[in-house]
Amino acid sequence: MHIHFIAIGGSAMHNLALALQHKGYNVSGSDDVIFEPSKSRLSSKGLLPESFGWFPEKIHEGLDAVILGMHAKADNLELLKAKELGITIYSYPEFLYEQSKNKTRVVIGGSHGKTTITSMILHVLNYHDISVDYMVGAQLEGFDRMVHLTEENDFIVLEGDEYLSSPIDRRPKFHLYKPNIALLSGIAWDHINVFPTYENYVEQFKIFVDSIVKGGSITYNIEDAEVKNVVEQSENSIRKLGYSTPEYTVVDGQTLLDTPEGQMPIEVFGKHNLSNLAGAKWICQNMGVDEDDFYEAIGTFKGASKRLEKIAERTNAVAYKDFAHSPSKVAATTKAVKEQYPNRKVIACLELHTYSSFNPEFLKEYKGALDAADEAIVFYLPESVKIKKLKEVTKEQISEAFKRDDLNIQTNAASFKEFVFNKNYDNSVLLLMSSGNYGGLDFEEVKGLVSG
Incomplete structure (x- = not known):
């Protein structure tokens, strides 16, 4: 073809x-x-x-x-x-469905966590040499591509994005996959340029749950009130399997997961990632992986690219890069880092540059998102606001939105770089959160700054 x-x-x-x-x-x-x-x-x-x-x-x-x-x-x-x-013209998700309509489709949805959960599932399956087709939104260690399609594999694992399918198809991507096995990790308003109200955004997840094939299953995060409500009110004839964050402890910067065989050290950390792990475990079990085999494999999972990715470390300093930019992701990531390093100074730098983050109403959703950090910095470029043809966003608006008196607001790329490179990182954690690059920050230089 x-x-x-x-x-x-x-x-x-x-x-x-x-x-x-x-x-x-x-x-x-x-x-x-x-x-x-x-x-x-x-x-x-x-x-x-x-x-x-x-x-x-x-x-x-x-x-x-x-x-x-x-x-x-x-x-x-x-x-x-x-x-x-x-x-014949296909959108990306339409074509993936066409390639997988005779397979068992496993679709991971949610405002946050879907890339990590999908990555965890693929890591476990790969560890045990179980071949599946897949599509995931991040580059994974041990995988050549983010998409793999075959004729012979029985399963396909798909990250279910709620964004639009194509310029001529305004349906969210995850409405087109018709899953046999699905997961819903969390709902927190996002993509405000497409879904202008919270109610409209939540509606997309109701449609997703109702799109699950009759007799299929939904594994869902019962700790998220909106997810619980959406799934449990659905009249679709599917199995509903709730999950919650497993018990764990943090000792000297090491997260230990409680398992039936005792405590097990794992590479990932933070309550949100432990919740993601619980969801991934249930999906893997639905795909035929025993619980013991899941734990054996997940202990070697280091995370998806740009998802709490450790980029540099020395004896008393460490730097992480994270894709977090929406309010819920920023809050979860910052809390996770502080919990993992309670005796270190957490310096959290967040870049605002998406359409949603420059909207005055949506900006209010960031209230408290950086509270877990010892030092909080928000970076944005006024030029980015102009390029998106949006109304001017002021420092006062951002300060009011985050509700943090000591918030450091940076609006110049050169000044921000100078700030980052003149800090003393002894006994500190540098957390860089953005889906961009802070106006051209060289992350390789940052690595040398923290590890040198």
Whole structure:
């Protein structure tokens, strides 16, 4: 089959392109800009477009299908040509469903934790040489790609994102997968540019639970009141399996998980990650992995890329990088670090740069999110607000939102870098939380700062 990708350079899209090439498909693609690491990874497999831009002549009747990425616009020239020729057009999640409609689909959903839970499940299965198809939103140790598709595997494990499917399909991605086995980790308002009210956002998770195949199952976090309400009120004829955070202790910076065989040291830490672990355990058991085998494997799980990722360490200092940017994730991550290092100074740096974080109403959701930190810094670039064509966000608004008198607010990339590099990190933890890079901060330099 010949599949053409419109916007091949995206994180998810280029991984799907690589997976289809690996499966034996003829793959082509276009994009107007491609960044690293997508660029190098596509180039290494001969899939990098010769020229950037959109070329209608790439769309012809010899194509079996087109996959449309979110980066493309609805008036994209290649998309219009595909419509004109009547070529089948898939969104990313539609195509994944098409590839897995004869498999048992395991879908991990939730506002937070879904990447980590999916990663834990895949780590355990890989540890025990159990082959499955998968799609996960982070690069994992021991895996070549974030997407893997075969004809022969019985299971596919999918990270269920609630964001939109494509520029011409406004349905959330996880509505299209029709899971046999599902998990719901938590609900906390996000993507305000798409779901302008909390109620509208919660509704998407109700639809997700109702989309589970009859006779299937939902494993859900009973400690999250909204999740509990959504799942238990659903009239879908499915099994409902609740989970909660397991017992654990922290001794000298080491988290010990209570198991039937006694306490077991694990690499990940924080209440939210222990909750994620409990959910992953139940899903693995539903997939045929014994509890003992799960514990044996999970002890070697070090975390998904950019999810509380340790980037540097010396005797009395450590630095972590985390993808956290939404209020609930920021609060959970900051608390986890302080719990793990109660006798160290936690210096938490949060970058605001998403559409939601610049919305005055949504900004209020950050109240108390950095309270667990000993020193709290919020960084944002006023230029980013202008680029998104949003109303100006002031330091006063941010200070009022976080409700922390000693909050350090930085609005200049050079000044922020100077601040970071002039700190004394003895007996400290540096926590960098962002889905961006603080206006160009070199994380390799930061590693040397903390480990040197």
